[in-house]
Amino acid sequence: MRRSFWTALFLSSLSVTSQAQIKSEHAQKTLDIYRTIVEVDTSKTKGNTVRVAQYLADELIAAGFAKEDVRIVPKGDFGTLIATYRGDGSAGAKPILLLGHLDVVEALAEDWVRPPFELTQDDVNFYARGTVDNKFGVAQLTGTMVRLKKEGFVPDRDLILAFSGDEESGMTTTRMMAYEMPELAEAEYALNSDAGGGSLTADGVAVSYRVQAAEKTYATWEITVRNPGGHSSRPRDDNAIYDLAGAVSAIEAHRFPVMWSEMTLSYFQKVGEKIGGDLGDAMVTFAYDPQDAEAAETLRSQPSYIGSTRTTCVVTMLQAGHAENALPQSATATVNCRIFPGVSVADIEAELRAVVGNEEAEFVLLGDPTESPISEIRADVLAAVSKSVHSRHPGLDMITYMESGGTDGMHYRSAGIPTWGISGVFMNPDEMYAHGLNERVPIKAFYDALDHWSVIIRDLTTPE
Known part of the structure; x- marks a missing residue:
């Protein structure tokens, strides 16, 4: 009975997506x-990003890309793919970058209901690690490049596919591409397949399409408290774990100040008007008066929206002690922060130090955080994305937003290349299991996205 229901639902959903489209050469x-x-x-x-990059390179060359225009650039254990779709230069404009990443986060087969590295499906979804993040975007972009080549399309400027190899970990390949490759640095702007996209309700109704135009700064500190320690049979008033616990509690209780930009206020106004109810009312109130304490607190209590209202810092890991019968000589908390654009990493560290209130606590900043600006939306880019979105969902609201997480886009923005996330996927946010168990994407979303990139590319690179 249950299967019959989902089968009927799936077949019904495909009434908008023609069977001819599903069976097309491009779809296959x-x-x-x-x-x-x-x-x-x-x-x-696993070291397999080079393998995937080589496969994609072979597909592009087979479709008509010149071999010299397709490069696999390794860095450490990772591989990147850079492929240039040559234009005729008639626009006299710099190239457009098309971004994605080849890597995924780990997935343990014993934890999953389905095998994580086998594309399986039921009547509604495709399942596997990377089905959304970000092999959906990589496949759609690569398939579009193959399609356009076979159709003989010639853009009025160069298009450059730039697929990184370790976006989910160190972003070493992303940094290399954004800061060390002159041919990419010359781009006018970048379009990222790893962010943005459409939101659906639980019953499949399109609510809005989001264009990612900014990201918060990702920064992590290790905060360590030290102590001479001693024998556990001789407790002392000062204890590294107790001292660290006080610091952790202080961070938990701290509220970073409410912040906003014109983009985030516009986002809350549009989304609030759509969803209604108490949460929607709080969004609209915040949009008109971001200093309204009650509205700000309502949004702070929502994990999906707190990141759009302020900087956040949360303790994610603890390490302490060295033996069960010894007083701890050190205790360390890992604190991950997502910092609002325009606020420096140094300012947040200073605020954390004040919150902890322990001059003996050691702060170690991990890695090299990247502060990136907001990319103000261009009219031509928004028009092209709207053309694609409205071909599927006429009149749907287009909303620019700030990502609470991080993507390759932060480095391109930091390098001076405006970047917008414009994924072709439409799905219910509650069904978004990227990085989690049993990652999935609606089958309908896959087929509905097949024209997304070609519509946008043609609109941006076809002479009037």
């Missing part, structure tokens, strides 16, 4: 690409 090729790359484990310890 994109699905083949999707299946092939999803079924290769490209998590950080």
